[in-house]
Amino acid sequence: MQHEGVVTLEDLLDQIHRHRGINLRSCGREVVERRIHGRMRQMRIESYESYLRLLEGSSDEVDYLLSRITLQASAFFRNPAVFSLLRERVIPKLAAVDRQVRVWSAGCGYGEEAYTLAMLFAEAEPWGERAPPEIYGTDIDARALEMAEAGRYSKEATAPLSAAQLTTYFSPEPDRQTVVYRVVDRVRAMVRFALHDLTTAREAPGGGLFDLVCCRNVLIFYTGELHDRAQDLVCRSVAPRGYLCLGPTEWVGGSLRFGVRRGEPDGPALPAVRQWGAFCVGEAIGGGRSCTARGPGP
């Protein structure tokens, strides 16, 4: 039983954790606090206790809050070092594969990551007789996917892009008093967006295996069974000799199978990966197999 004035932010986070298995305590506290306060202000709710009551009685509110907290934290070329690694070491290998390459951005939010990958693959053209890579962007948030599909971004959102990237892969469109940048059709055509929940789906989108799976800053939200299910699906979906790319603070059980040991330069890491100790980017040694075993943590 909670009493007026005693309910804390942690109580709200615990409520969400109990009901959805999503652990927001592992996210940046400042961001979480700001988003919750913003929502409370919007709803004219003044105490955590009242907001907790609302969350207990409304799963729509929990969904809405979750989407506000877990979204918006993406960007084109987020953690640029990761994308340099992909551009220099991973994409050339995939570009040499004699068939259509398959890529999955799992938990893609507004689509920046999926389009970043598409731009990198577009740079690696020509694809000759082969079809260009097929890139899936999936998320549990239908509204975010709609925006991703539209592929229209504000000037601020395009800030991480170079002038050349902006000119080549976007076209400016007037929008009221301002301008938005739309991903060009050639790049949009490489990406398919779909609703997909990593914690409940039995298969990756479209089925089959992927040569590169980017699942960044998604697994951190989960603990326990939901985390295990999501990480198992992610691992099972990487093709033999395929690549897995996680966020800077993420780890999957069985990561050794991916040839990556975060923070252990002498571990069985790929030469290309060693210098990127802070990021889990690894080549799947087995691939397409389950990884239910819990690996060494970060």
Ligand SMILES: C[S@@+](CC[C@H](N)C(=O)[O-])C[C@H]1O[C@@H](n2cnc3c(N)ncnc32)[C@H](O)[C@@H]1O
């Ligand atoms: C912080 S964003 C990360 C976006 C992008 N991957 C990046 O690193 O910039 C987390 C995204 O994961 C999505 N997400 C959370 N749980 C998910 C799940 N069970 N299945 C698929 N996507 C999920 C959220 O909706 C959100 O769009």
